[in-house]
Amino acid sequence: MQTIAPELAELAALIADPGRAGILSRLMDGRAQTASELALVAGVTPQTASWHLSKLVERALLKVERRGPRRLYRLATPLVAQMLEGMMTVAAIDPHPARPPPRIDAEMRRARTCYDHLAGELGVAVADAMRERGHLHLDQEAGELTASGRALLGDLGIDLRAPARGRRLLCRPCLDWSERRPHLAGRAGAAVADLALQRDWIRRRPQGRSVEITEAGLAAFRDLFGARI
Amino acid sequence: MQTIAPELAELAALIADPGRAGILSRLMDGRAQTASELALVAGVTPQTASWHLSKLVERALLKVERRGPRRLYRLATPLVAQMLEGMMTVAAIDPHPARPPPRIDAEMRRARTCYDHLAGELGVAVADAMRERGHLHLDQEAGELTASGRALLGDLGIDLRAPARGRRLLCRPCLDWSERRPHLAGRAGAAVADLALQRDWIRRRPQGRSVEITEAGLAAFRDLFGARI
DNA sequence: GTAACGCTTCGATCATGATCGAAATGTTCA
DNA sequence: TGAACATTTCGATCATGATCGAAGCGTTAC
Structure with a gap:
């Protein structure tokens, strides 16, 4: 039986990195940001951020637009934002009420x-x-x-x-x-x-x-x- | 600035494994399945499936119920199904129209x-x-x-x-x-x-x-x- | 009680991918 | 053309976690 599961895993893997999750989260306001700004948000060097960003663009979660020497990244479609909303909703559910809630x-x-x-x-x-x-x-x-x-x-x-x-x-x-x-x-x-x-x-x-x-x-x-x- | 991004990444990492993605996908019909059945779906041995399942339950994506010597797993809440729907929708978008579409x-x-x-x-x-x-x-x-x-x-x-x-x-x-x-x-x-x-x-x-x-x-x-x- | 069965835990191995320094590319401006 | 700057590419290193064999646990049936 062939399903969408492999693509689902591939997509999830893309979001599974804290840096990339931070980048996506940062872009959820729909505005575009430069690679440098996103590197700061992700807490990694510009090289690493560039690598993350290229993966996100390649998978069509982000789109990029050149403005002079800078590159501006934004979410590719509102569908991506909607997906992230859904994931954040589940992510906010504290599985262990005992442990300190996500600050x-x-x-x-x-x-x-x-x-x-x-x-x-x-x-x-x-x-x-x-x-x-x-x-x-x-x-x-x-x-x-x-x-x-x-x-x-x-x-x-x-x-x-x-x-x-x-x-x-x-x-x-x-x-x-x-x-x-x-x-x-x-x-x-x-x-x-x-x-x-x-x-x-x-x-x-x-x-x-x-x-x-x-x-x-x-x-x-x-x-x-x-x-x- | 503290955001939900780390929890988002953690959640995504849980779905990022092909076996776990297959398990979640299989459970999207809302019915419960045994660990053995899910191991088959995931294409891994029962030990490995057990390890995956325990992680999913620990993170409250699945809930488990014992029926005799078997354990039945199902999605913890409809919210999880809704999240997976959203992810599958994005996962089904073919980023490279050139390469063969997901079969x-x-x-x-x-x-x-x-x-x-x-x-x-x-x-x-x-x-x-x-x-x-x-x-x-x-x-x-x-x-x-x-x-x-x-x-x-x-x-x-x-x-x-x-x-x-x-x-x-x-x-x-x-x-x-x-x-x-x-x-x-x-x-x-x-x-x-x-x-x-x-x-x-x-x-x-x-x-x-x-x-x-x-x-x-x-x-x-x-x-x-x-x-x- | 004991055997059969489903499932989980433990331990060791192995593959993937995140990271950064260094260097290259590309763009703008003078 | 050359200098300044943003970003990317390359290469090497390192950490994480997926995997399965073997063994252990728990439940049911006889």
Whole structure:
């Protein structure tokens, strides 16, 4: 019986190196990074990072684009991010409740981007608040934006009409690996994150995927969404 | 910056062995298997399989239950199956269109179970047909059963009310790794697969996850669902 | 109790691949 | 053209973990 198992193992082996896992994790915000930056994240020399990166590109998990003497790496497709989300969700499950739980950086747990939408306490709080106010149905497996939810986002200036190309779904749950509860993903989730960045509610920290919530953002998330953060 | 990356790598390393990948893949139909059977699937001796299995159980990807002198292994949670689905989807992407595409067993491609629902050509055909007849909206990221879809399944004797415990969603897309298109998962998908097994539309093959479509099944899927298979 | 069977543990061997220093390549800018 | 810089390639070393034979453990059946 021939199955996909060998390809599955090959794929997993690619993620099984701590350096490469760090690189992939770092790229989950969807932005591109230089090889040097990724070497730093992985904690290896540029030569070693280069070797890792070439393997990831060869297997089509990353794509690379040359910008002058630098090379910018990013996730090849959203499918890869979705896969990593799923793996992180399982990775966050502590198999031995006895041993100390995986220490997650406080800033990452507080607020971060997950590919293109909000995650961490902030992401879950926004999703919870929208759910409580009847804007949203969100389950571990699927999500739906209600009429009032569409109205809320519309009032904020978010255009929810589908783009001509790409049939990406409006509303999708994404299981938060630090909170272990779903937050808002899909087009709607990306739109909210975009809005928050544009209005300076959140700011990307220079390093990593965590974001800083501004004073204005704290007020906005509380007042406009009713989030308890 | 402390992230989940080390745990991600550790998890991936567990799947990175061809034997363990085969074992996990074999268990994706949700049924339990003995250690001996899994050793066969993995293509290793019972000792080696035992070592692999203990690692998988220790990391809480599998759970084990003793039945007399045998030990039965199964996936620990549906979350693990969902993660594997996502990985298989990426694993099925051929990074080098030049080199021969991963040879997938014809029976597996034709019809199989994916954890608890239908997959392969059959699964995709049923989902497509339901979509064409307006029973279903199904996208790569989310799914929704229409009123007519609920009626169809209701007429077939499927009770779609949620069980008291567990808030599993009714309708969910699952990206088919052999067809690269979504098929029907979630409670509705599981119910359809259950029905098909009960009415002898499909029969599990003794080995592996592929299923045989009976004559009656062929007629039923064509007549009742409008599937082109 | 004892034999049969399924499975696991132990120990030794062996192969794979991650790593970095050194050197080469390639790109931009002056 | 040459200098500066980012990145890659090459080569050698080293650590990890997959493997199986042999032996041990536990359960069931007679």
